[in-house]
Amino acid sequence: xxxxxxxxxxxxxxxxxxxxxxxxxxxxxxxCRVGLAAVLVFAAVSKFPPALSVQAVEAYDLFPxxxxxxxxxxxxxxxLALAVxxxxxxxxxxxxxxxxxLMVLFIAGIxxxxxxxxxxxxGCFGGGGQVDPGETTYGLSIARDIAFAAMGAFIAARPRSPxxxxxxxxxxx
Numbered sequence: 437x438x439x440x441x442x443x444x445x446x447x448x449x450x451x452x453x454x455x456x457x458x459x460x461x462x463x464x465x466x467x468c469r470v471g472l473a474a475v476l477v478f479a480a481v482s483k484f485p486p487a488l489s490v491q492a493v494e495a496y497d498l499f500p501x502x503x504x505x506x507x508x509x510x511x512x513x514x515x516l517a518l519a520v521x522x523x524x525x526x527x528x529x530x531x532x533x534x535x536x537x538l539m540v541l542f543i544a545g546i547x548x549x550x551x552x553x554x555x556x557x558x559g560c561f562g563g564g565g566q567v568d569p570g571e572t573t574y575g576l577s578i579a580r581d582i583a584f585a586a587m588g589a590f591i592a593a594r595p596r597s598p599x600x601x602x603x604x605x606x607x608x609x
Contacts (some may be wrong), residue, residue: 465597468587472535474574475584480515482562485510487566492564495556496545514538522591525600532591539585543578550574 457481485487490508493499501505518538521531546558548573566592595602 451602462597465591465594466599467527468532468591469522469525469597469600472521472532472584472587472591473519476515476519476522476535476583479561480512482520483512483515486512488562488564489559492559495554495559495565496549497552498548512526516597525597525602528595528597528602529592531591532588532595533588534584534588536588536592539581539588543585545579545580546574546577 483492486509489512490505493504493508493511494501495506498504503504503580515538518531521527522535540559542560549558555567555569555572557565557567557571558573559565560577560581595605
């Protein structure tokens with residue numbers, strides 16, 4: 437006679453984590469998701485009105501005016517979209533990878549400005565444009581973006597986390 441615990445209709449409990457890492461990793465990914473999403477929301481909101489973002493992109497002197505305007509207007513919206521996806525935990529692996537790539541592009545832009553001797557504010561969190569010599573914070577901006585890129589890479593490598601739509605729809609269990 438089958439007991440209720442042995443019934444085929446009773447769903448099996450998820451296997452217990454085999455190691456401490458397997459127990460901690462999903463929570464680290466969640467912390468990275470929320471942290472990176474918060475950074476992206478703050479960065480996007482600080483770029484409004486879009487004229488500030490356009491000014492910051494133009495200061496890098498990398499693109500024609502029309503392209504700089506396109507980037508300046510769309511970048512805050514792109515950052516918000518990435519943040520929403522990270523918070524929802526939807527397409528987590530891909531959004532983590534795209535976020536990491538975005539941070540690497542930001543680092544490349546900062547290194548380019550530094551190498552060309554430009555004295556600009558990176559515009560990462562609003563502002564942007566010319567600053568007085570010695571007021572640049574290139575090293576700090578690069579270090580910060582490396583940390584954010586590492587968070588995105590970690591999310592891409594280990595997307596499984598609690599409170600994620602990916603889990604609800606079965607993408608990463």
